[in-house]
Amino acid sequence: MGDILLEVCVDDAAGLYAAIEGGADRIELCSALTVGGLTPSAGLMSLASRSVVPCYAMIRPRVGDFIYSAEELAVMEDDIRFAASCGLAGVVFGANHSDGRLDCDILMTLSEVSGTMPRTLHRAFDLVPDMAEAIELAIDCGFERVLTSGRAISAVEGLADLKAAIGIASGRVSIMPGSGVNLETIDLLLTELNVTEVHSSCSSNVEVDNSNVVAFGFAAPRIKKTDIDIVRMLKGRLGGYAIAPGNAQ
Template structure:
C-alpha cells in the first residue's frame, strides 16, 4: 500500500468543513464525540455529502455506552445506515458486540450486506472485544474494510504493540487504523511501530461562542461553547504524514 490516509472525526458541518480544508482524506461524521460518537442528523449528513468531495463515513450508533444493543436499537441503526447509502455516502462506521464481548457476527454481516457496495469500518467496539485476533478474523470474513482501534488501551500510542500484531495478522486483508490520542508529535513513531497506513484523530479544540450576550445566570457557562476543528492542525498532521511517504 502506498501513501498514508488521514481520517478526521468531525461532529458537525462546521468541523467537517475545517477538516476538509485542512486536507483530510476521509471524514468520520459523528455527533456527540464526547460520548464516543453517535449518528448525526440526516440534514447534516446530506449537506456534508453535497458539499465535500472527500469520502464521508457517518457513524451508525444510536447512543453512547456499551455496544450491546436491543433489537429495536439495531433496527434503528440499520435504517440509519440505509439512509446514508441513499444519500450517497462512501461508507459507514459500525460496531456490534454480544453480551459476552464477542463480535455480533450476525448483525455485523447483516448490515455489511445491506449497505453494499458501501465500505464498512468496525469502530472501537473492537477494543472491548475479549478475543481481538478472533474478532479480526471474523471481521475479515464478514467483509469489513477496516478496524479502528487503540490496541485495547485508552490511546493508540499505549496500545501500539497490539496494533502492530493485529496489522501483521491482518496481512493486507483488512486495514488496521490506529485511533485515539493520535497527534502530529506521535505519528512518526506510531507509523514506524505499527506499520499502519491509515490514522484516525478528532483534533478537537474548544471554540468560544460568537454570541455577544448571555443572561447573567449563563455567563461563563461551558455550554455556551462547542468543540470544533482547526484546519491548520489538520494540515500539520497531513504534512507530518507526507514526510513518512
Template sequence: MINIEVCIDNMESLLTAQRAGAGRIELCSSLALGGVTPSLGLITQVMKHAEIPVYAMIRPRDGDFLYSSDEIEMMLTEIHSVRTLGVQGVVFGLLNQQAQIDSDALKSLMQASKGLAVTFHRAIDCCEDIELAMETILAAGCERILTSGLASSADLGIDNLKKMVTQSNGRLSIMAGAGINANNVARIVKNTGVQEVHLSGKVSRASHMKAVVNCGYLPEFLKMNVTDGKKIDAIKQSLQGF
C-alpha cells in the same frame, strides 16, 4: 502516503478538515458522547460540500456496544437512510454479552451495507479475544478496523496495533485512532505499519455571538468544539516521508 481520517460532528469542521488536507471524513453527531448516528439534515448538508469520502457513523446511542433487537433494527434503518443521501461508507461495531463480535448481527448489517465501504469501529478494543474478533470482522467483509490497539490511546497500544497489522496481512486496513497528535503519529506509523490514522483534531472556540446573555448559564452556549486545521496540518508535516 498515510491517509488521515477526521471525525467531525458539524459543518464548520467539515470545511476546516477539507482545507487542511484530510483524506476522509467520519461523520457523527455528539462527539462528546463518543459519536452517534448523524442527523439526516447534517448528512444532507455535508454531502453538498464534501470533496472527500464521507463515512457515516451508525450508532443508535452512547454507552456499550451490546445492542437489543430494537436497536439493531434502528441501525438497519439508519444504514438505508444514509445510503440514500450518498455517503461512501458507514462505520459501526457491535458485541455480544461475552465481549466478542456479534457475528449474526454483523452479518445483517453488512448485508444492509452492500455497496458501501464499512469500517468496524473501536468496539473491537473491548473484545475478550482480539484475534478471534479480527477473523470474524475479516470474514464479514469489512474494509477496515478503527482501533487504539486495546489501549486508552494508540500510542500506548503500539504493540497490539503491530500484531493486528500482521494478522490482517493486507486483507483489510488497520486504522490507528485515539490520542493521535503531531508528537506521536510518526512513531505510531513507524512502529506499527498502519497506513491510516484517525482523529478529531478538535479545539474549543468561543461563540460567535455578538451579544452574550446569561441564558440560564449554560456553559455550552459560550463555546463550540470544532476541528482545528492547524492540528491536522501538523500531523501531515509529521508524516512527511511515509
C-alpha cells in the same frame, strides 16, 4: 507508494468544512464526539454527501455500550439505508456481546444492509477478549478497515496490540490507529506501526464565550472543535511517511 491517509472525525458543519479545507483524505461523520460519536443528523449527512472528500457516517444510535436490542438494530438499519440514499461513501459501525466479543449476527445483518457500501468496524473492537477472532470476523463481514486504539485508552498505550493486530490482519483488512493520534504522538506511532491510514479528531479546545449557554447546561465551558490548522499540519506530517512496500490495501 502513496502517502499514509488521514481520516478526520467531525460532528458539525464547521468541522466538516475545516477537515475538507485542511486536506483530510476521508471524513468520519458523527454527532456528539464528546461521547465517542453517534449517528449524524439527516441534514448533516445530506450536506456531507456533496463533499469532494469521501464521508463515512457513524451508525451508533445512543451513548453507552455496543450491545443492541432488536429495536435499536432496526434503527441502525434505517440509518444505513438513509446514508446510502444520500450517496455517502461508506458507514462505520460495530456491535458486541456482553462479554466483549463482536456480535457476529448483528454485524452480518448490518453488512448485508450496507450491500456494496464500504464500511469501517469502529472501536467496539477495543472491547474484544480475542483480537485474532475479531479480526477474522471483520474480514468475513467485508469490513475495509478496523478503527482501533489497540484495546487501550489511546493508540500510544495500545502499541503492542496494534502491532499484533497488524500482523494478524496481514494486509487482509486495514488496521487504522485512532484515539490520541495527534501532532505530539504521530511520529512515535508511525515509527512503530506499518499502517496505511490514521484516524484523528484534529481538534483544539475552544472557550465558550456565552456564559448563559454554559449556565443553562447547553455546553461545557470548553469544547473541542475541528481545527483546520491541525488538519493541515497533521496531513503535512504524514507526507513524510510513505506506505511500506507490500502494505498497500
